[in-house]
Amino acid sequence: GENVEQHPSTLSVQEGDSAVIKCTYSDSASNYFPWYKQELGKGPQLIIDIRSNVGEKKDQRIAVTLNKTAKHFSLHITETQPEDSAVYFCAVLTGGTSYGKLTFGQGTILTVHP
Amino acid sequence: GAVVSQHPSWVICKSGTSVKIECRSLDFQATTMFWYRQFPKQSLMLMATSNEGSKATYEQGVEKDKFLINHASLTLSTLTVTSAHPEDSSFYICSAPAFGGLVAKNIQYFGAGTRLSVL
Numbered sequence: 001g002e003n004v005e006q007h008p009s010t011l012s013v014q015e016g017d018s019a020v021i022k023c024t025y026s027d028s029a030s031n032y033f034p035w036y037k038q039e040l041g042k043g044p045q046l047i048i049d050i051r052s053n054v055g056e057k058k059d060q061r062i063a064v065t066l067n068k069t070a071k072h073f074s075l076h077i078t079e080t081q082p083e084d085s086a087v088y089f090c091a092v093l094t095g096g097t098s099y100g101k102l103t104f105g106q107g108t109i110l111t112v113h114p
Numbered sequence: 115g116a117v118v119s120q121h122p123s124w125v126i127c128k129s130g131t132s133v134k135i136e137c138r139s140l141d142f143q144a145t146t147m148f149w150y151r152q153f154p155k156q157s158l159m160l161m162a163t164s165n166e167g168s169k170a171t172y173e174q175g176v177e178k179d180k181f182l183i184n185h186a187s188l189t190l191s192t193l194t195v196t197s198a199h200p201e202d203s204s205f206y207i208c209s210a211p212a213f214g215g216l217v218a219k220n221i222q223y224f225g226a227g228t229r230l231s232v233l
Contacts, residue, residue: 102148
């Protein structure tokens with residue numbers, strides 16, 4: 001099955017700095033890569049996603065890049081703010097159908113210090 | 115975006131009792147829903163795929179008689195933890211991929227989660 005590795009497990013930055021989280025996956029047939037933000041005691045919230053026909057996608061301070069050849073994708077957060085502090089999960093859609101399963105990375109605890 | 119409502123958000127029960135958790139898609143139909151379990155400081159682990167009108171598909175190692183799933187309509191899936199024990203204490207989260215309408219396919223929307231504490 002699909003194997004998703006996420007790094008780093010923890011990331012501490014100063015407010016205004018950039019943060020980068022990277023995920024690698026194993027199944028070359030995977031074609032959808034979302035990123036979720038989870039705050040304590042809440043469900044994951046989709047923040048950005050990318051599909052295999054696109055190399056980069058940006059939404060204000062958040063961007064995701066995808067390298068299908070190397071089978072990795074990364075989340076980039078610029079101008080970080082304390083409210084960005086949360087756990088971030090990457091995921092990969094497997095199963096080859098519209099309703100395939102999501103396999104999650106291990107998560108990254110991001111702390112933004114004021 | 116689409117909304118998935120999960121209820122209750124928190125439940126405490128005695129060992130041996132059963133607990134039902136509801137997951138509703140509020141503004142879209144979901145023929146498929148997913149149930150996850152999350153332990154503290156860990157990732158989400160898929161437990162089962164809930165299919166409207168048919169039996170759920172369970173992941174390896176998940177006891178289907180322990181975690182009963184019913185998907186009786188296009189907007190509601192329920193997870194019942196039967197004869198709960200302290201080791202079942204966890205954070206349970208459902209998700210639903212949107213289909214049709216104004217929301218994009220393949221995007222899975224998550225409920226807020228249910229924290230189950232078994233005494």
